[in-house]
Amino acid sequence: MLFRFSSAAEAAAFNDNALSALTTPTRTFVAIDQGPHLPELHSAMPAQQTLNLKLGTQVMLIRHVDGYLAHGAVGKVIGFSNRFPERLPHSSPGPVEILWPLVRFPGPRSGWQLKLVEPFMFSVKVGQDVQVNRTQVCC
Numbered sequence: 001m002l003f004r005f006s007s008a009a010e011a012a013a014f015n016d017n018a019l020s021a022l023t024t025p026t027r028t029f030v031a032i033d034q035g036p037h038l039p040e041l042h043s044a045m046p047a048q049q050t051l052n053l054k055l056g057t058q059v060m061l062i063r064h065v066d067g068y069l070a071h072g073a074v075g076k077v078i079g080f081s082n083r084f085p086e087r088l089p090h091s092s093p094g095p096v097e098i099l100w101p102l103v104r105f106p107g108p109r110s111g112w113q114l115k116l117v118e119p120f121m122f123s124v125k126v127g128q129d130v131q132v133n134r135t136q137v138c139c
Contacts, residue, residue: 024055027080027099035124035132047122047136053077053101063122068108069115075105081116101137 005011019026029051047062057077064070080099100118107113121135 031136
């Protein structure tokens with residue numbers, strides 16, 4: 001089911017209520033921001049600073065992924081998985097296991113398409129200059 005909202009605040013409230021109705025544990029993904037003008041440009045970012053997900057969460061892509069998964073595609077989180085250990089900035093020198101959302105989307109024909117949603121870097125430019133980058137899972 002798809003809903004339309006007249007403001008981002010209404011959509012956020014709806015999403016918070018839907019998330020709280022799920023009984024599975026919450027996984028929180030915090031974006032990594034880089035750039036000199038962060039406070040002024042946070043509102044221009046398509047990806048949230050903090051993203052809370054649970055098994056069963058309905059998500060919508062905020063970027064084009066491939067020929068079938070485009071901006072606006074709606075899917076459901078069916079698990080959390082990792083592809084390989086990551087080295088994170090400001091963390092211990094060893095690898096850290098990070099579990100990314102595994103999302104099931106309707107397939108190009110009948111059926112389903114699975115996508116491991118890993119971090120993506122979004123940029124806000126003024127003219128030709130990048131003002132801020134945000135790296136976040138993009139669903």
